[in-house]
Amino acid sequence: MIEFDRVSKTYKQVRALDEVSFTVREGSVTGFLGPNGAGKSTALRVLAGLSRATSGAATVFGRPYVELECPGLQVGTLLDAGAQHPGRTGREVLTLGAMLLGLPRSRAEETLELVGLTGRESGRAVGGYSLGMRQRLGIGHALLGRPKALILDEPANGLDPQGIQWMRTLLRSLADSGCAVLLSSHLLHEVEQIADHVVMIGRGRVLAQGTVAELGGGRGLEQTFLDLTATADRSAR
Numbered sequence: 001m002i003e004f005d006r007v008s009k010t011y012k013q014v015r016a017l018d019e020v021s022f023t024v025r026e027g028s029v030t031g032f033l034g035p036n037g038a039g040k041s042t043a044l045r046v047l048a049g050l051s052r053a054t055s056g057a058a059t060v061f062g063r064p065y066v067e068l069e070c071p072g073l074q075v076g077t078l079l080d081a082g083a084q085h086p087g088r089t090g091r092e093v094l095t096l097g098a099m100l101l102g103l104p105r106s107r108a109e110e111t112l113e114l115v116g117l118t119g120r121e122s123g124r125a126v127g128g129y130s131l132g133m134r135q136r137l138g139i140g141h142a143l144l145g146r147p148k149a150l151i152l153d154e155p156a157n158g159l160d161p162q163g164i165q166w167m168r169t170l171l172r173s174l175a176d177s178g179c180a181v182l183l184s185s186h187l188l189h190e191v192e193q194i195a196d197h198v199v200m201i202g203r204g205r206v207l208a209q210g211t212v213a214e215l216g217g218g219r220g221l222e223q224t225f226l227d228l229t230a231t232a233d234r235s236a237r
């Protein structure tokens, strides 16, 4: 289970997160939605132990990420698809990742297949990859250790329609096998199709949370999202 308990984060004058609380249960895909600058990446970075909360606690399986035993085997993260070394091939990236986790090389090969990077693509340097290929590699990196929790920041960015459909099926099957999946996105229609729960955030605050059906309410998620973020903007003026 992933849990945010009244997490706040302040960067000098900017209150990026303001008492954010929500839960992602095993077996669910939770979409984390918010306009630019809402605080999504900050929240995911705090959860993955890359940034320290000013107050409150973000935990995975009841503990802060950095206190988990071998976190890479328990939690998969994709926070920046551009973060891989551009001179390494996709196969090298996953082989090194597998070695760091104490996994056999064969796991890197299995994962390349799982994310649909062909033999030819996996032998090319990552610097020459398209954004969609980097996302596939990043998702593969997150899945190497067969984690039971996944934290993905904008994983659909750059994926083509087939790629988005592939990701939807993959995340659904991971959740169905018991994984807790948290993904941030701007793509409301995508989230509507992938997620079963949604958390909407604006200006660092949770504006609404619930199932896709509850928040869509017949009008669709997009309208709910636009109404809530406009209200949050008005009250901040």
Ligand SMILES: Nc1ncnc2c1ncn2[C@@H]1O[C@H](COP(=O)(O)OP(=O)(O)OP(=O)(O)O)[C@@H](O)[C@H]1O
Binding pocket: 011, 014, 015, 016, 034, 035, 036, 037, 038, 039, 040, 041, 042, 043
């Ligand atoms: N390192 C930092 N130093 C100062 N301010 C920051 C820093 N990182 C983020 N912020 C600020 O915190 C707020 C939230 O930013 P964040 O990147 O978390 O939003 P986001 O919802 O992920 O946005 P986007 O959808 O554009 O990626 C913004 O006002 C941003 O300018």
